[in-house]
Amino acid sequence: MTAPPVLDARGIDKAFLGVPVLSSVDLRIEQGEVHALVGENGAGKSTLMKILAGVHTADAGTIELGGRAVSFTHPLQAQRAGVATVFQEFNLLPELTVAENVHLGREPRRRGRIDRRAMAAATADLLADLGVDDLAPAAKVGSLSVAHQQITEIAKALSQGADLICMDEPTAALADAEVALLYRLVERLREKGVAVLYVSHRLREIFDLCDRITVLKDGRLVQCVDTADITPDDLVTAMVGRRIEAAFPERLPGTETGDVRLKVTGGGNARIDGVDLEVRAGEIVGLAGLQGSGRTEIAEAVFGIRPFTRGTVAVDGDVRRITSPRKAIKAGLALVTEDRKAEGLALNQSVRANARMVLDANAHLRSRRRLDRIPQILSGLDLVSRGDDQEVRYLSGGNQQKVVVAKWLAAEPGVIVLDEPTRGIDVGAKHRLYTQIRALAAEGLAVLLIASELIEVIGLADRIVVLHEGRIAGELPGGATEQEVMAYATGRRSTEDPA
Template structure:
């Protein structure tokens, strides 16, 4: 981190904003200095996105002042802010997939020669920007649609630099990235700050906040809670200020009366094109975590169970009965539910209402139960504390945490006995995470079996009754609850393979 005592390059003072009579920003003061990474944190609804949109010129403030390089500015559209050197990289990319990297970087500002777009100059300038970031694996002529999510993220940053950006705001930049890709983003952020670029960094991943940020500003319910040097805060204190509870109570304990019962799901030597020889037992009333590095086969394991990548060998049993699940529909009928890692692409119809999304699976698989399920929806949404304007509101207008709760409601309506969670808290805030954890505990207390895949080791350790570790498509270890991170990572990297330590699991 590059601590600095220079004057702010961007400063906002007394910013207020209301929507439909509800004040969402209440006199916010915030600044960022050259060469600094300034973390902006808070639960969904805290006001982070609104503040970023005001800084980016997407929305006007009702009151307050924005000063850039010492002068007051009033940007009424994003292009004005970008031309000035204030660029925001939003979580939802603004790239055109069918155009090249260079065409996206200079979209609407293409260099011209003789009245025509100078493709050679555009490619050359883009190549210089990529080289400046230390990126050699992206070609200016590459079609954006062919790039990975991490590479598209880099293209967005290159686009920002093409405006000679002095302030870059990043909104959840690692939400869809693997651990290796996150390290690449870290390196790019540090390269930018070494050149004096100021970074506003918004993330729900507290590890990243502490890894990267020089200062941290906390918002809650539209109000400024505090701004402190990162070194003055602990994770526990940060969580307490954000949500009003200590991190010690962040992962709820098993509910009273929860008991581990008979096997719900058993795999014996199961495999597909991605995993091989997997044997495990998942019992009623327990939460089993699955850890492993990106590409280890974690997601492919649950997709095999759910019939998306159906097992081609081995035996699978549900409640003691051998089954062959070859489709998602068959999985649902067998009492399985899968909360997928990409809720927007795989879990929701963003243009449809909360009600329609909640009924998606029931309508498709249990059509005869649709009317009864419709009557259940308000109660389930209430129990999950979904915050919306009503069941008719389009899901795309909900926060990430509330979208995830709608996904959960969709699956609860199917009355599953085995619930598979793949990255259940990716991209949602601390408070929403706690609600998901509580639901897991409630499912276990009801005698359902929960299998949870997560790349967040604290989450795996804090929520699991047993921990399974994947490596190179194989289940290589089973560890007891509360195992240390170094034990899990040792197995995940293949450095060592601990023996089986809990009854009935990996073998």
């Protein structure tokens, strides 16, 4: 007799304040299957995950786990039924140990007291079962890397007897080596017969890891297909509703490489050293390297957040002593930070208030001409909103990112630094942003681009500067291969090597 699916959800409806978010959605996941859930931001993925996690209750439809009908009104009910969800913001207590987090609320006891030895042993067994040998049960969670915190969440799910683990953008904040570790963990879960619902905007991971793919668009089921039966281009078309080529946009006609707008000579501080870097008008220069190689540190030093303590920075030929973001802005620099929600936006304020934020904070930039240009800038970025008075928190991730870019363009910078500009946005929004980055260069801006997805740097940059352990290891032309970039990034090749 064939075993029932781990999850069989049928006809799921959900609306908020009368606005439909999910309409007649079906989702079926088998034992040991890794199943992708994909779609643009706003497609309904997060709402469906939260229904499975017990955060929301469906308005209509049925959910069966292992052939048994269930209905959740609280996350604890979902956990007890065998559904665990690893959200992007982990549900861990940083001051407690790995073992304490794994067994929180279910601590083994002996003679009325918590049996810490048994708890540590049980956690060690779970980690060994996952093939993890570099995470101590006694380690404080607050001291762990993002990858090890994620492992702790997965171990906690297994300790609760989870048959289905839902993962929400699990590699969004991971370095390449940590992504490889997650791949191994997912394969281990598959071997153990645990089903995984995998939500990600990264197509490579979908095709590397997942057996089947469910596509949502505007809250409706578009299709469920075996991964082997669809191409990346066709998957993007299903998600977006129109054809978008996977290739990156070409350099726009008329784009000219001009004078050097940003030049760092011998730049260094406690984290980076010997930085020699030039970015010209009309040029996109990509910074590549492994996590911790110094990419973001260069961006922060250029922008005066953690300034260079040695070397010089010149903007448009003038040497500047940039020791604060305010001085960077005055010099004509802009920085789109990695975490738009925490650092780039005032989420409870309107699109208009966010777009004029840099002008309002810097009196020397504020002028009627610049303020009047803001609607034109937003329109040029193809912002989709209900109007300039809409609160930014209600925009999709891609549109939030456009508002961040707009607030800096309003200041009319000569150099713009983009740190992980496409993190957490869907494939359609990514392609639109790629086109807009090309347009910035065509307008004469010097663009310094940082991205963890190496294919973005290769596809967009005119030149690629590769970092290794806080130093520039080499430089390559745009379109170089991943192998060439990684040879420098891992230290296997350096500028000192013979040609």
